[in-house]
Amino acid sequence: MVAINNISEASRIVVKVGSALVTRNDGSINEEFLDSIASDLLLLHKNNKEIIIVSSGAISLGNKINKKNKENLSLSESQAASAIGQIELINGWKKSLERKNLNIAQILITADDTENRKRYLNARSTFEELLKNNYIPIINENDTVATSEIRYGDNDRLAARVAGMLSADCLVLLSNIEGLFPKDPRHGKSALIKEINEINEDIISMAGEANGLGSGGMITKLEAAKICMSSGSNMIIASGNNKNPLTSIQRGGNCTWFNPEKSIKNSLKVWLSGQLKPGGKIFLDRGAGNALLDGKSLLSAGILSIDGDFDKGDTLVIFNNKNLEIARGLSNYGSEDLNKIIGKKSEEIKDILGYMDKPEVIHRNNLVYSGKKEN
Numbered sequence: 427m428v429a430i431n432n433i434s435e436a437s438r439i440v441v442k443v444g445s446a447l448v449t450r451n452d453g454s455i456n457e458e459f460l461d462s463i464a465s466d467l468l469l470l471h472k473n474n475k476e477i478i479i480v481s482s483g484a485i486s487l488g489n490k491i492n493k494k495n496k497e498n499l500s501l502s503e504s505q506a507a508s509a510i511g512q513i514e515l516i517n518g519w520k521k522s523l524e525r526k527n528l529n530i531a532q533i534l535i536t537a538d539d540t541e542n543r544k545r546y547l548n549a550r551s552t553f554e555e556l557l558k559n560n561y562i563p564i565i566n567e568n569d570t571v572a573t574s575e576i577r578y579g580d581n582d583r584l585a586a587r588v589a590g591m592l593s594a595d596c597l598v599l600l601s602n603i604e605g606l607f608p609k610d611p612r613h614g615k616s617a618l619i620k621e622i623n624e625i626n627e628d629i630i631s632m633a634g635e636a637n638g639l640g641s642g643g644m645i646t647k648l649e650a651a652k653i654c655m656s657s658g659s660n661m662i663i664a665s666g667n668n669k670n671p672l673t674s675i676q677r678g679g680n681c682t683w684f685n686p687e688k689s690i691k692n693s694l695k696v697w698l699s700g701q702l703k704p705g706g707k708i709f710l711d712r713g714a715g716n717a718l719l720d721g722k723s724l725l726s727a728g729i730l731s732i733d734g735d736f737d738k739g740d741t742l743v744i745f746n747n748k749n750l751e752i753a754r755g756l757s758n759y760g761s762e763d764l765n766k767i768i769g770k771k772s773e774e775i776k777d778i779l780g781y782m783d784k785p786e787v788i789h790r791n792n793l794v795y796s797g798k799k800e801n
């Protein structure tokens with residue numbers, strides 16, 4: 427996983443396809459689009475690239491039974507629509523890719539499959555097995571069973587978590603947007619931003635401006651970019667409306683390219699930094715915040731307060747004395763016990779709790795940093 431300048435330099439590529447591309451306006455499957463991207467995939471495959479597809483479209487394709495817009499469906503209506511549409515979606519992919527002699531496999535996942543470490547590792551083995559056997563996994567969220575607590579809700583972040591899980595070199599988000607524009611290009615001239623190294627406030631405000639374009643919206647695409655950048659993957663936003671959209675990107679077609687962070691993280695740290703639903707928050711005094719960023723483990727003595735109801739092993743977001751997020755890490759204590767040892771020395775833990783599992787609340791090997799030291 428390194429910074430690359432073209433998808434031709436990538437070995438493992440995740441391609442996310444938005445609902446608007448696979449569905450025609452009348453709600454039927456867009457075979458021309460699937461055939462066109464299948465030619466791209468064949469070329470990539472011939473060049474020994476490993477490909478993973480994340481495809482939206484189940485709810486749009488299955489929405490025939492409801493006489494409402496997709497946006498106005500109740501949970502059970504969208505779950506039923508996705509159960510109907512997913513078959514059509516996967517059949518569409520199968521027909522187009524098999525015509526090119528490409529093998530596909532279907533994987534339906536819920537957020538638990540990437541947010542729970544054990545399930546994440548299990549899912550990863552399944553993907554690796556399929557790729558090793560030359561199958562292209564086609565993924566969608568398991569909308570039929572996913573309820574709000576365990577839902578990604580958008581395939582942009584799902585695709586970014588999958589790219590991190592598989593150490594993909596790049597994630598391509600194809601929808602009906604060419605990339606990020608400072609201002610909504612439908613309302614006046616605006617120049618496409620070609621390259622982004624950091625998602626700062628300015629970039630986020632542009633997403634607000636241009637939101638409304640495309641089905642997933644720009645906000646979730648930037649959230650996906652954050653996950654990719656911190657896990658070492660490149661990310662590209664490009665339009666899927668061009669014929670052979672992936673080949674077109676390779677040839678220098680319009681897109682916004684997000685470069686990954688330079689720091690190299692191990693698999694645990696990649697998983698931690700992209701966590702979508704951390705279990706709780708922990709607030710530190712200045713000394714503990716700085717010690718943490720110096721590479722020390724987190725001890726109970728430097729904790730000011732905690733927030734949330736979490737278990738041992740859950741991910742905590744760590745804030746410094748200025749309430750800025752500086753790190754994330756795996757807690758050695760659940761919130762109930764942790765509340766009792768806040769501000770106490772490690773030597774006191776055994777007396778207070780009657781046991782001491784670990785002297786540190788978060789071990790430095792289980793931490794990823796995102797902030798700077800305070801003076």
Ligand code: GLU
Pocket residue numbers: 444445481482483484485486508566567569579580581582641642
């Ligand atoms: N999983 C949804 C579907 O297949 C799409 C979610 C999204 O548009 O990001 O309809």
